[in-house]
Amino acid sequence: MTIYSPKEELLKTLRGEKIGYFPRCIPLFTPVVDMMKAKDAYFPDANYHAKPMARLALAAHEMGNWNSVMLPWASTVEMEALGCEVVNKVDDIAAYPQFKKKAFDDAYDIKFGKDILKKGSFPAVFEATKIVRDTIEDKYNGTIPIVSMFQGPFTIASYIIGVNDMFKHMIRDIKRAEKALDIVSDLNILYGNKMLECGGDIIVMSDPAAEGLTDKQFKNILIPVYRKITSSIKNKKITHICGRTGKIAQHLPESGFDGFSFDYPGVSIDSLKETIGDKIILIGSVPTVTHMLEGSREDVIDISLKMIEKGADILSPSCGLPQYTPIENVRAIAEAIRQWNSKKESM
Amino acid sequence: MSDENKAEEILTRIADIVIKYDEESIDAACKEAFDAGIDPNDVILYGLARGMQRVGILYDGQEYGIPEVLLCADVLNRGMNILKPHVKGSANSMNCKIVIGTVEGDIHSIGKNIVKLMLEVGGFEVVDLGEDVTPDHFVTELKKNSGDIVALSTMMTTTLMSMKKIIDEVNQNFTEILFLVGGASVTRDTADKLGADGFAVNATEAVEEAKKMALTITREQHL
Numbered sequence: 001m002t003i004y005s006p007k008e009e010l011l012k013t014l015r016g017e018k019i020g021y022f023p024r025c026i027p028l029f030t031p032v033v034d035m036m037k038a039k040d041a042y043f044p045d046a047n048y049h050a051k052p053m054a055r056l057a058l059a060a061h062e063m064g065n066w067n068s069v070m071l072p073w074a075s076t077v078e079m080e081a082l083g084c085e086v087v088n089k090v091d092d093i094a095a096y097p098q099f100k101k102k103a104f105d106d107a108y109d110i111k112f113g114k115d116i117l118k119k120g121s122f123p124a125v126f127e128a129t130k131i132v133r134d135t136i137e138d139k140y141n142g143t144i145p146i147v148s149m150f151q152g153p154f155t156i157a158s159y160i161i162g163v164n165d166m167f168k169h170m171i172r173d174i175k176r177a178e179k180a181l182d183i184v185s186d187l188n189i190l191y192g193n194k195m196l197e198c199g200g201d202i203i204v205m206s207d208p209a210a211e212g213l214t215d216k217q218f219k220n221i222l223i224p225v226y227r228k229i230t231s232s233i234k235n236k237k238i239t240h241i242c243g244r245t246g247k248i249a250q251h252l253p254e255s256g257f258d259g260f261s262f263d264y265p266g267v268s269i270d271s272l273k274e275t276i277g278d279k280i281i282l283i284g285s286v287p288t289v290t291h292m293l294e295g296s297r298e299d300v301i302d303i304s305l306k307m308i309e310k311g312a313d314i315l316s317p318s319c320g321l322p323q324y325t326p327i328e329n330v331r332a333i334a335e336a337i338r339q340w341n342s343k344k345e346s347m
Numbered sequence: 348m349s350d351e352n353k354a355e356e357i358l359t360r361i362a363d364i365v366i367k368y369d370e371e372s373i374d375a376a377c378k379e380a381f382d383a384g385i386d387p388n389d390v391i392l393y394g395l396a397r398g399m400q401r402v403g404i405l406y407d408g409q410e411y412g413i414p415e416v417l418l419c420a421d422v423l424n425r426g427m428n429i430l431k432p433h434v435k436g437s438a439n440s441m442n443c444k445i446v447i448g449t450v451e452g453d454i455h456s457i458g459k460n461i462v463k464l465m466l467e468v469g470g471f472e473v474v475d476l477g478e479d480v481t482p483d484h485f486v487t488e489l490k491k492n493s494g495d496i497v498a499l500s501t502m503m504t505t506t507l508m509s510m511k512k513i514i515d516e517v518n519q520n521f522t523e524i525l526f527l528v529g530g531a532s533v534t535r536d537t538a539d540k541l542g543a544d545g546f547a548v549n550a551t552e553a554v555e556e557a558k559k560m561a562l563t564i565t566r567e568q569h570l
Contacts, residue, residue, distance in 0.1 A: 030505075096505055098479065099454050163457065170414040171368075212413030212457075243531060247409045288504045289532055294540065322504045 001345070005143035006067035007201060013313055014202065014236040014258040014281055021341045022308055025068035026060075026333050027147045027283065028204060028240060028261055028316040033094050034327040035059035044088035047074045047097055050127035057132050061144050063327065065334035069132055070147035070204065072125045073320070078151055078187060079103070079159045081120035082112060094323035103160045107169065107180035110160060112187060117194055126198045133199025148200030150192055152207020152239070153184040153225050160184070163209070170217050181225045189232040202236040204261065205229070211243035211266075218248040223255055230256025238283060242319045246271055253279035261285070263318040269310045277311060285318040286333055293322040297332045304336030354385050358394040361426065365398025366405070368418035370425065377429045387433040388440075395426045396468040399461075403551050413457060420461055427468070440470035443561040445527070446488055447473055447498040448480035450509040455502040458530060462498065462553045469554040471561070482516035489521060495564050496545075496557060500530040507532055511541050518542070525560050529553060 001020050004012065009023035036042045039059050041052035057071040076097045080086040083103035089095040104110050116122070129148065136144045157180040158166040169177035192203050210222055230237055239252065240261035249267060252260050253276050262272055264285035272282055285307060286292060291299050304315055315333055357380045364372045380390045402419045405411040411419075445466055449459045456478050466473050474494065476484055485497060497517055499510050510528060517524050527545040528538045538546035545560050547553035 094508075095452060098452055100479075163455075164417055167412075167414045167417050167457075170412075171418060214412035214415070215409070217412060217414065244409060289507065289537055290534060293504070293507070294537065320503070320505050322507055324508060 005141075007143055007145040010068065010145045010202065010314070011236060014238070016258075016281065021344060022337050023314055024334070024337055024341075025145055025314070026064075026066040026316050026337075027068050027070060027145070027202070027238060027314065028149075029057075029060040029064070029066060029068070029070035029147070030073040030317075030320040031056045031059060031323070032321055032325045032327065032330055033323050034330075035063050036093060038063060042093040043095055044090070044097060047072065047088075048121050048124055050124045050131060053124055053128035054131035054135070057128065058135060061140075064330040066330075067334065068145045068147055069136070070149055071128055071132065072121070072149060074121070075099075075151055075155070075206070075208075077121050077125060078156050078184075078191065081116060081122055082110075082156070082160050082187070084160055099159055102162045105161070107157075107161055107166075107176040110157075110180055110183045112183075116187065117190065122191070122194075126194060129195055129198040129200055145201040146199055147202055147204050147238075148192065148195035149204045149206060150188060150195070152205045152210060152241075153181045153188055153229070154213070154222055155207050155209040156184045156187070157181055158209045166209075167212060170213060170221060174221060177221060178225075181221070182228075185225050185229050188229050192229070192233050196233070196235050200235070202238065203233055204238045204240055205257070206240040208240075208242045210241050210248065211245060213248065215247040215251070219251045223251050226255035226257065238281075240283075242266060250275050252276060259283050259314065261316055264307075266318075269307060269312060273311045281313045282311065283314040283316050284312060285316065288317050288319045288321055288325070292317055292325045292329050295329065297328045297335075300329045300332035301336040301339065304333050305340060308336070308340050350383070353383060354380075354389075357383060357385065358390065358397070361390060361394030362398035362401065365395055365419050365422050365426070366401050368415060368422050370418070370422050373422050373426050374429060377426050381430075381433065386435070387430040388435070390430055391427065391434070391468055395423050395430075396465065399423050399465060399468070400551050403549050407549060416461065417457065420464060423464060423468075427464075439472040441472075441558065441561050443496065443557070443564060444472040444474065444494045445496045445498050445557065446476060446485060446494040448476035448485065448500070449478040449530075450499055450501045450506055450513055451479055451481045452506040452509045453501045453503050453530075454478045455500070455530075458502070458550075459500040462500065462529070462547075462550045465550040465554050466498070466557060469558065471557060480513075482513045485513055485517055486520050489517065489524065494524065496525045496527055496560055498527040498529075498553070498557070499543075500528070501533065502531040504532045507537065507541075514542055523564075525564065527553065527557055527560060 041056040046052040085101035238259035242263040259281035261283040
């Protein structure tokens with residue numbers, strides 16, 4: 001049996017190729033406090049400065065055995081650069097930057113200049129990605145994939161013009177909604193491609209607010225925007241939507257994304273296998289609260305093995321890791337993959 | 348048509364107006380109910396709230412999304428504003444005061460606002476501290492204006508610790524406050540671990556749970 005590098009495993013799996021064993025990379029990552037302490041890289045610093053951001057990103061592989069690295073993690077990167085008020089708590093090493101105030105009064109006011117990628121924490125993200133790329137090249141012979149994460153158009157649009165307004169536009173003023181999504185998706189493409197240029201191997205687009213849409217709104221209004229984004233980014237792409245995605249997920253095969261990172265138990269792997277399992281790569285899903293945070297190492301291993309058995313193509317946590325998730329639980333996902341592969345090998 | 352049938356027809360129509368988020372029809376329908384002599388409290392409960400409960404069911408079944416729920420809540424709100432001034436006696440029929448907020452670090456307001464609205468409709472006095480509410484803010488509010496139940500919401504897994512901090516800090520300052528928790532990242536198991544007294548997955552359940560909790564408060568006070 002040929003053993004590929006974790007990076008090759010991820011890319012081949014996302015292309016739909018069978019590699020003969022379960023891929024060892026765990027693409028969706030957010031840091032936990034044990035890693036911040038070990039890497040001397042705390043929030044808010046690690047969300048705004050390249051060096052601590054890079055050190056903490058590498059912890060996914062170096063401490064969690066995840067065979068992949070993902071950055072950035074804050075959902076506010078784009079919103080802050082677009083002019084939203086974002087605040088950081090200085091006395092809490094684990095607090096994410098927090099959205100405070102929208103940037104625009106109206107969808108038609110949304111704009112950004114040519115220098116947008118120089119604003120907010122964008123430069124830190126690019127610099128950190130380069131550091132991570134160089135470190136992986138030097139220390140791990142380039143075998144570990146770098147996952148570059150950005151927020152999806154519906155989520156960004158909702159925050160920059162106001163969540164209530166954006167949702168209501170989806171019924172009352174579709175033109176306004178489409179206008180907002182169109183401008184934001186331009187930024188998605190610009191930012192996504194720049195991260196890849198700096199060393200990212202694949203894209204994860206997280207669009208949690210899209211969960212609130214009906215199947216019809218998602219299909220008619222959002223899928224065309226997703227298609228615009230995916231057709232403008234060459235590398236492999238995953239989308240992550242948390243929560244109850246049973247109905248909207250059926251349209252994801254038309255979105256141009258290669259993989260869908262789902263949130264169990266918001267949606268079950270059985271139903272996803274049945275509806276879209278042969279059309280899109282399924283990534284997930286170890287529940288972050290009941291298992292990662294509150295469960296034991298064995299609980300995490302059990303549910304991971306169950307996910308593989310039920311047909312997940314790649315494993316990942318179901319959503320962002322709660323920051324106080326114990327490090328042994330973080331490691332347990334990789335351990336489950338190891339157990340599965342060694343059992344298959346001995347068969 | 349008997350008065351009773353007519354009343355039922357108007358109430359059903361008001362429920363439908365909420366369900367269909369038909370904002371333009373709500374004023375006239377409420378006025379019609381008023382002219383027909385229907386108790387405004389009944390219009391709230393068997394018209395507006397009944398409609399919103401059905402909206403909750405449609406949302407749970409993923410037939411409605413957040414856009415529909417928000418528009419329905421707007422209609423409900425508009426109806427409440429028309430009817431409230433005419434409600435006889437106390438609007439706080441549960442004789443229970445709830446202080447509600449989304450926990451520190453989390454700015455999600457939609458679910459919390461719907462729960463607040465339904466609690467008000469259900470006869471509770473509700474003080475809304477908004478979103479991103481610190482433990483201090485809850486303690487200060489309770490010290491200043493008192494309260495019986497603290498209702499907390501968080502959508503994100505990354506802010507569950509804030510919920511715990513609020514519960515701990517309120518408990519350090521008060522002995523008789525009950526906690527009702529919910530939100531996308533909260534399970535019953537988590538609620539138990541956090542030391543909450545009540546847990547709900549949606550607005551309708553939140554009202555039911557709050558009513559059960561309110562009964563225990565009254566009983567304890569009378570013992």
